[in-house]
Amino acid sequence: MASSDQDVTLLSSWASPFSMRAKLALLLKGIEHEDLPQDLGNKSKILLESNPVHKKVPVLIHKGKPIAESAIIVHYIDEVWPGTSPLLPKDAFLRAEHRFWTDFIDKKLLDCLMRFMRGDAKNEEFIENCELLEGAFTKLGNEEEGPFFGGVRMSFLDVMLAPYAVWIPGIAGVMGLKPASQEQCPRLHNFFQAVLAHPAAKLALPTVEALKEFLVARSAVYRGK
Ligand SMILES: N[C@@H](CCC(=O)N[C@@H](CS)C(=O)NCC(=O)O)C(=O)O
Structure with missing residues (x-):
């Protein structure tokens, strides 16, 4: 563990994919921190004050200074604690690729999943996005x-x-999404299996079952009813 005088607090919500990113980065780096789970239906003073622009989780508070937006938080964590488990590649072109695909995940993949849950996106569109990610694995991963x-x-x-790795099976189980098969996207498939088996990810991510229960309870909200 990194030393305990880090003064790190994470405002999060367990089902939030963005919160999971921040928690996973902290765990991978072994950074001691305090978790402050947030009730998004009744936002706390600390959340509103630390992320007044978006009023969303996650927020990382380091030595009293709040940092918002999951990709920015993970980047910050990597810059402040560079020694253990470096996350961004040293090569500038590869760093740009990591940022490009992060943007793709946030804009295309997530948007497609949200529209699928509302009944506004076809399964094929989701598979096409998975195939694009499969291409990214072929290009960037060895x-x-x-x-x-x-x-x-x-x-x-x-x-x-x-x-x-938990959101896709969650949506599949509750809302009938058909994930890409192992034949269609072998690298993506292996990636998700490896995430589910990873010790830090097991702590940072909820189980698929827990996420399914969450999605059942929230399905009317996601469907925009
Ligand atoms: N772009 C943000 C998205 C954060 C986000 O959408 N958080 C959701 C939970 S998954 C939230 O706090 N929602 C509360 C609200 O919209 O009022 C990030 O990457 O951190």
């Missing part, structure tokens, strides 16, 4: 080295994509 973009260890992009 299969011989391991299942992650970072090889045997999780890198920045692995942290960004990891929450979908």
